[in-house]
Amino acid sequence: MSSPTGPTFAGDGIVCAITVANTGNVSLTTVTFSDVLARNGGAIVTPAPVLAKTGGDTVNADILDVGEVWTYMATHALTQDDIDAGGFLNVLAASAVDPNGTEVDDLAGTGTGNNEDPAVVTLVQSPTIEAT
Ligand SMILES: [Ca+2]
């Protein structure tokens, strides 16, 4: 999830796009996500964004085959509380199950390497008043 440029208003959508790749050597099933948006100050946004699969599952539907990269997208409609808080920390974890029933997981985020740092989303605040 990236920060919008410029001020936003309640009802504006911000998009979260992520990918999950099978970088190992076995097929994985039961791909699930935990996407937690925490407003600055700590309040958790409910309901959590729901990620929808948008592509990448080219063979063996619903199995994350070796080398596949699935893409997901979620849209969060900003609330006034979101904008008043000035932004979020987005903690997004993906998990899947290997052929032995063992769960494997990873965090998505910003930064280099495996990008494990939660994404910081800044919402520009524009306090203005006009008297006429
Ligand atoms: Ca597949």
Ligand SMILES: [Ca+2]
């Ligand atoms: Ca990662």
